[in-house]
Amino acid sequence: MKVRQMIDTVLTDSKELGTFGLPEILRVAAGKGFFGLAVARSDDAIGCLAFVRGEPGGAIFSDENGDLFGDKAVILVTRMEQFVLYTVQPDIAEALVMGCRIFDTTRVQQGLTEAIPEIGIKSEGVGRLTVVLVKENEPQKGIRLTIRKDGRILGSDFTDGAGSAGFRLMYGDYECIVQDKSQEIRAFALHFRETGQKILIEL
Template sequence: MTSIEIMESLIAAAAGEGPSFVQALLQKARAKRVCGIARSVQKDPRWYLLFLAGEPEGAVLNERKGMLFGNTAVYLLKGTEQFNFYPLDVPIVERLILGCRIHDRNILNRMLPSDIPQVAPVKEGGAGVFSMKVVKGEVPLHGLRVSIRKGGQVVGNDFTSREGKVSFRLLFDRYECVVHLRDLSTRVYEFEFNPDLIGQVVVLDIT
């Protein structure tokens, strides 16, 4: 049996929980220190994340062209995927992880929301233009795709200018900002857009 067939047979015998977006899955897994397999709702390509004591220790990506394992599989996650989680016994998961271990856990940690600095509480009603400058240290980052999400849905996309700037027309509310880096990883930040930010440029340092 292939690793996919083995995991599918184990999943078929387990009670699933979900679906959850990958960020919520990571937070919930760590809070509950779960052990098992998370399988993406999306079938082609389909991801499998293996959790041990709440930490994502293994990953497999199965697509038409073949399979990818470990870091390579995780690099291709966009952060918009949804997963169902299937609890399994520790010894089973430990054996599965041997062939697909994630060595750089920071890849997934970058998908967890963190706060953009200098953002005030939200005020309801109205809309405006949210402007942001993406830098690394003091260097503006040019040509990066930046997405704005609300409730897991993308509500805006833009590419950073030579000055590292992007702008979006948004309702006053709370959002997630996703910065897509050149190494195919992503950084996710939570922010609240309110009237005080109109005419301002929020500086986001991804160092």
């Protein structure tokens, strides 16, 4: 079952409490004994925080590039703007968290801090980055690219026939790990500044 279908199935018999930004979601959910989901949607993505006893215990993020769970998902889920909060049965919330558990809960609070914009400073935002891999001017197909930041893996994909792989990321600086067919691994610095940006890597 796809992530969107799974979330929609869970919400079938759930009660909607309202639509909130991330800070409000955390305050509302902080009530003792609360079990529920906070779900954010955009045209091409869905993010979900699962709450157990008032605490965010699990996270899911899904878009056209694939699915992320737990700690890997938090950084993108907390960047989404509006969440619909639902109450769900405790056993359902706990079962969901088992598959997408947040082990480093400080990441949620970090997202809360980053969700409050500073006056005069442009929000980092989230966009789509395309990495193009070439060798001697020839596109490299079927090469695994992994995007990493501060030691954490944020996405992984194989290059297509044009040597391209796409990722949905926050603007910022990243490390791209290239693992070729001979299993040789190389690292390249990426500087992602605007959505739709293409970065060429020459091997």
